[in-house]
Amino acid sequence: MENSFKNFEKTIKKKHRFNFTPKYKEEFKTSVNETLFIGIAEKTMEKLDWDIVYKDNSNIEAKRKETGWINERWTEYITASYKNGTVLVKSESLGNEIWDAGKNSKRVKLFIYAYQETLKTFDQHTLNExxxxxxxxxxxxxxxxxxxxxxxxxxxxxxxTIPIVGGLCLSLILGFILAFISIKGLYILVLFDFLVATAIAFVMKYLIKISNYTDFSKLKYLLGLMIILIYILNQYFQYELILQGNNLERIGFLNFLQIRFTQGFTVNKINVGWIGWIISWVIQLGLTGIFLYLKIVAVLTNYIIERVPIEVIDFAFYHVVKEKSEEEIRSELAKKGWSDIKNQDEVLEAIGGMQNALELNRIK
Structure with a gap:
């Protein structure tokens, strides 16, 4: 960030906000049209060292990064929207804080100041250019x-077939690992749900590459089945481990579950009854599903983009911008040596993947 902006930032009178997701917004007027506004706002955010994640004809969005003790993390999400000469600037906290300590107001006021200072560096001639x-x-x-x-x-x-076979094998392995951890009393809700999702995404990354299978509409059913299977196997393997570890007679898996329901679920020495088991399982399934969805979309998107050379994606996207039809784009690709329908499909998928990557960057 430029020193003049750093100095101004120190003088900003902060306005504190309290909420589950603290926000601050403010409006100002600008004399330029929306095309120029986006261009100058982009230069402003670059000067402020914010990472631009999205822009269109009248909106621009960025994330601010802050260096912590261990690594860098996103702290605020800043948006600026133009409408009829009025600009609405909003900053929103990222993370779990409920008090922003005035940081959002600082980002908004700093952007407005930096934008106006950047605008002053242009005259009418350079604005036209x-x-x-x-x-x-x-x-x-x-x-x-x-x-x-x-x-x-x-x-x-x-x-x-490869993702199915690999997914089923992975489900068996993860189910057993979770059962062993649970028996030892080491299972931590949320943490291990995140780790399970990470493990599935990591393995599926290679299964997708090996199989070249990218139909997410079918993969999501496989992933959902894997999650359910993992947690069912978790309970079944716990049943087997308890029997073997205590040299007990087999009572049947369903009877084992019935006993668990009868004894109830204990949290911090408080027995919350059978409903506790239901709630914990729903949370496990739900959290793992959410974590996995975000990770697998990123994995699939990266693969779809990586398997097509960027020069080819740019070539096809150029014709999209020029409003060519799909048939015309395929024809242009064929002229350049991409005549196979499967290869053309991969190019079109890669263009969609680029759009998905853009949306992933906007996730708060």
Whole structure:
């Protein structure tokens, strides 16, 4: 961040906000049109060392990063929206805090000041140049169509059998590990749900690459089945481990569950009855599902993008910007050596993957 902005930041009178997600917003007027506003706001956020995660014709969004004791973390999500010469700037806390200590108001007021200072560096001539440059960039007028494109990377025919077999094997392993940890009294809710989701995403990353299977509409059913299976196997393996560890006679798995319901679920030495088991299982399934969804979407998106050379994605997206139809885009790809329908499908999927990656960056 530039020193002038650092000095101004120190003078800002903070306004504290209390909420489950503290926010602060403020409006100001600007004399430029929306195209110029986005361009100048982008330069402003870059000067403030904020990471821009999204922009369109009238909105721009960024995340502010802060260095902690161990690593960097996102602290605020800042948005600026333009409408008829009025700009609404909002900063929202990221994390679990309910008191922002005035940080959101600092971000908003700092952006407004930095934007106005950045605007002062332009005269009418340079504003016209900036607007023309932005329009050319948005229309990809600077793009030079290459004479040749990299050849398609050989990929296997998509095969869902590999993810299914691998997923079932992983479910058995994770179910046993969770059972062993639970028997030892080491299971921690949320933490191990996160770890289970991480393990599934890590293994599925390689299964997806090996199988070249990217149909998320079918994969999500497999992942849901895996989560349910893991926690059922967790209970079953606990049953087996308890029997073997205590040299007990087999009473049947269903009878084991019935006994658990009868004894109830204990939290901090308080027995909350059978409903406690139901609630804990719902929480386990729900949290693991949420964690896994976010991770697997990122894994799938990265693979879909990585298997197509970036030059080819840019070439196809250029024709999308120029409002070419799908048939016309396929025809242009074929002229450059991408005549196989499967390869063309992968290019179109990669364009969709780029959009998904953009949305993932916007997650708060």
């Amino acid at each position: 900036l607007e023309n440059d932005i329009e050319k960039k948005n229309n990809w007028d600077h793009y030079i169509i290459p004479e040749t494109l990299p050849k398609p990377i050989p990929t296997k025919k998509p095969n869902i």
